[in-house]
Amino acid sequence: MTLMHAESDRIYRIVSVSGDGDRHRRLLDMGFTPGSEIYVAGYAPFGGTVLVSLRGFSVALRENAADLINVECADGL
Amino acid sequence: MDYNIALVGNPNVGKTSVYNKITHSFEHVGNWHGVTVEAVSKDILFEHRRITVCDLPGLYSLTVYSPEEGVSRDAVCAGDHQAIIDVCDVNDLSRNLYLTLQLLEVGAPVVLTLNMMDELSRRGQVVNYRKLEAALGLPVVPMSTKRHSEVHILLSVTVDYIEHSRHKRRELPYLKKLPTEQIKTIIEKNAEKAGIDLLYAAVKVMEDDSYVLEKLALSEEQKAGIAALGEGLQDKLAAVRYEYIDKIMDGVIMSSVADEHHEMHEHYVHDVPLTQSEREEAEKRGDEEELKHIRLHGKIKKNEDLKRRGFSGADRIFLNKYLALPLFFVIMLAVFFVTFGDYMPGYWMKTGLEWIFDNALHDPVEKGLTNVGAWNWVTGLVTDGIIDGLGGVLVFLPQIVLMFLFLALLEDSGYISRVAFMTDGLFRKIGLSGRSVFTMLMGFGCSATAVLTSRGMEDEKMRKKTVMLTPFMSCSARFPVYSAICAAYFASGKAFVIFGMYILGAAIALVYAAVLNKIKKFKSGEMSFIMEMPPYRIPTVTRVFQILWHNAKAFVIRVGTVVFAINIIVWLLSSFGVGTVDGKTVFGYCGDVQVKSFLEYFASAIAPVFAPLGFGGGEHGWQAVTALLSGLAAKEVVLSSMESFGGVDVIFGSNYCAALSFVVFTLLYVPCIATLTAIKKEAGWKWMLGGAALQLITAYVVALIFYWMGILFVYNAGAAVSIIIVLAVAAIVAAVVTHVIRTRNVCIGCPGAGSCGGSCGRKRKK
Structure with a gap:
């Protein structure tokens, strides 16, 4: 499952970050490393952009970035 | 003794605030990312030393994505700063340290600053910065730009570091987990030739940084040698860096007593059953009071947890799917x-x-x-x-x-x-x-x-x-x-x-x-x-107060200089003229002799162009046109020149529609020269001229529509309203039809609003 298909208000764990090039590296630089937990806060009103929190900060990702992040559920629900 | 120091750090950590405090400047700061777009520097005197302080645009890593991040990277890599103050937001330390590690990889002389300490203590947390100091081997200064004394300490530590510590490159243990040495051997000669630091080059090779790779110009053989060292080096590098950060961060940021007190309060004073078994028991007993208590505490706990993860509760309201836009x-x-x-x-x-x-x-x-x-x-x-x-x-x-x-x-x-x-x-x-x-x-x-x-x-x-x-x-x-x-x-x-x-x-x-x-x-x-x-x-x-004072000052200065000068020129040109009085050609002040002013001659010549808009014709048409022309220098002058002609009511008389179309024209026509210059600088001549032409045409057409709709409204209000309603309905119908056509194949409830191309795996509408 990629981040784009995650549900709001849940906590997920990053399994892997796919893709290559700048976008991939930027995600790694921002701390989207496998094993980190992220909280999916919600989606923008017009869709296509997701707001997540990790390592103590919030960040908005468009689907072309969010789709690179493979996640699994981590809040035991 | 002259020193160069630079401020480096992630975006929005308060570099410019630190800079402003150190240099007593008023550079623009704001609570978002990328406010600083170019390097700014200023000389200051600090305890008999001259220090050039340079503020750089924020960046997340030394591999850059935009030109202004490149400015920062080049400044760091050039190595002509005696010290680099790495400004970190202490509330988001682990990500900030990611950049710090990269600075250390380049071998930069880093002084670490933990900024925004006041926010940390407000959250009920404290930082053991000594631990960080020992782990990283750097001077660490916790501070808040709200207190001037702390800025002074930062400078003092920095100067002390430059003068007394022999800068030594630190061993970074996590690099041993990667084939760093092998890569170093492979690219040694290229790095030397390109004049790039060897370790930095090796790290960037692992990160696949196109900028450094281009400079190194590796041969096919070398590339193959590196490729043989394993795949996914980039991912591994990021992972080991964060692993290292998590290790050194352990026990650095702690909850202060206040928070522990809160915990105790939660457990003992209220005697809240928080364990799973206690909860189940309460459910069995059907103790509503107890369950309510549990739910409340669960909610508080969850919010605290989310806050720690970086989510602010206010976003639940401000970014609510339905409430956000209203x-x-x-x-x-x-x-x-x-x-x-x-x-x-x-x-x-x-x-x-x-x-x-x-x-x-x-x-x-x-x-x-x-x-x-x-x-x-x-x-x-x-x-x-x-x-x-x-x-x-x-x-x-x-x-x-x-x-x-x-x-x-x-x-x-x-x-x-x-x-x-x-x-x-x-x-x-x-x-x-x-x-x-x-x-x-x-x-x-x-x-x-x-x-x-x-x-x-x-x-x-x-x-x-x-x-x-x-x-x-x-x-x-x-x-x-x-x-x-x-x-x-x-x-x-x-x-x-x-x-x-x-x-x-x-x-x-x-x-x-x-x-x-x-x-x-x-x-x-x-x-x-x-x-x-x-x-x-x-x-x-x-x-x-700073914002109020700064903007008021800027406005008054603008009025006192540009507007003042243009105003006098416009007034002189519009108050003196030549003309024929009693068969004689005279030159003089229009208030004394009945002559047409210089400006009137000129503006009258082009005024007919504006006649269809309602304000170009008539006795006062030239004044409206003059106001618009002088507005090119600065939009404030549009009004000031109209005022000096006797006010807007003199110029437009009883013509409401002309006044409206003039307002619309003022809104839309060519911006002031300062803006045009800025556009030229940012986008080039073509875009500037294209933009100006676009605006002029738009202004003309839209003002024309407003004027004639206004006239229609005055003479036949019913017809005007009807036209507007018909147009609005037509627009809505057209929008609905195109929307239906476009979303025929969209998945139901797609989070990408149909832009996913089916990848979301939801069912598609038939």
Whole structure:
């Protein structure tokens, strides 16, 4: 499952970050490393952009970035 | 002793605030990312040493993605700074340290600063910075820019570091987990040839950094050798860096006593059953009181946990799927109402200033000059030209400053980033991004400075389009024109007309963006949008006064220089002229002899062009045209020159429609020279000329429509209203039809609003 298909208000764990090039590296630089937990806060009103929190900060990702992040559920629900 | 020091760090960690404190400057700061777009530096004297302090744009890593991040990287890698102050936001330390590690990899002389300590302690946390100092082997200075003494300590530590510590490159243990040494051996010669630090080059090779790879110019053989060392080095590198950070961060940030007390309070005073078994027991017993307590505590716990993860609860409301946009409109409306509405703070201050200019300056001066028998034209120059002209603009000082204040507050509180997030989906459809919203909202303050904030946008075409369309946003200098004309002609619907102008400008900009995006040449590329949401912050009182003072000063200086000079030139040209009186050619002051002024000759020649808009013809047509022409220098002059001609009611007479079309034209026509220069700088000649032409044509056409619709409304209100309704209905029908056609194949409930191309795996509509 990629981040784009995650549900709001849940906590997920990053399994892997796919893709290559700048976008991939930027995600790694921002701390989207496998094993980190992220909280999916919600989606923008017009869709296509997701707001997540990790390592103590919030960040908005468009689907072309969010789709690179493979996640699994981590809040035991 | 001269030193060079640079401020480096992630975006929005307060580098510029530190810089401003150190150098006593007023560089623009804001609570969002990428406010600083170029390196700024200043010399200061500190304990008999001359220090050049340089503020650099923020960056996440030394592998860069935009030109202004490149500026920072080059500054760091050039190595001509004796010390690099790495500014970190202590509330988000682990990500900030990621950059610190990269600085250490390059071997930069780093002094680490933990900024925003005040926010940390407000959260009930403390930092054991000694631990960090020992782990990283660097001086660490915890501070807050709110206290000057701490800035002093930072400088003192930095100077001490430069003078007394022998800078030694640190061993970074995590690099041993990677084939760093092997890569070093392979690329050694290339790095030397390219003049790049060997370790830095090796790390960048692992990261696949195109900039460094190009410089190294590796042979195919070398590339193969590196490829043989294993795949996914880039991922591994990021992983080991974060692993190392987590290791050294262990026990650095702790909850202070206050928080522990909270825990104790939770467990013992209320005696809340928090374990799973206790909870089940309560459920079994059906103890409603107890269960309510448990739920409440569960909620508090969860919110605390989310806060620790970086989510602010306010976003539940401000970014709520349904509330977000209505809230945004309410906030903007409130801002406009408080600033421009009748009987609001802005209104009272303006009325007060008007009274002072009329009764305390204009009348006594006129009387005084007439009494001493000064020449008529001198009296005219002083009273009509200078006092009325400048006074007419200066009375708007309170409202313009209020406008800037609100914009700055929205920016500082962190709300503007949220606006970018929630409008991103909408803006993307027309080829702009949420980031364009920054620039466009700033355009409500001043177009020229707004254009500069466009730097840092990822896509060049999108950036240039944003730059070109920003002047359509009604800048604060245009507002006095609306206000003065509305006061004279549309007094009852003043706030409505003014707000309407702001909406009209924005709507036209958006329509153009949509149209341009349909043309292949101007279509934006696909952009990845990764934008950090800054935390919500309450601006300090000092900051509010700083904004007020700075903007008031800038406005008064502008009125005192540019507007003053142009005003006098316009007044002289419009008050002196040549003409034939009693068969003789005479030259003189128009107040004394019946002659046409120089400006009248010129403006009359082009005035007929504006006749279809309602304000070009007639006896006073040339004055309206002159006002527009002089407005090219600065939009404030439009009103000041009209004031010096005797006021708007003299120029437009009883022609309401002409006044309206003039307001519309003022909103949309070519921006001031300062803005044009800024556009040229950011996007080039072609975009500047294209933009200016686009604006001129738009202004003409839209003003024409408004004028004739106005005329129609006056003579046959029913017909005008009917036309508007028919057009609105047609537009809605067209929108619905195209939407239905477009979304025929979209998945139901797709989080990408249909843009996923089916990858979301949800069912598609038939």
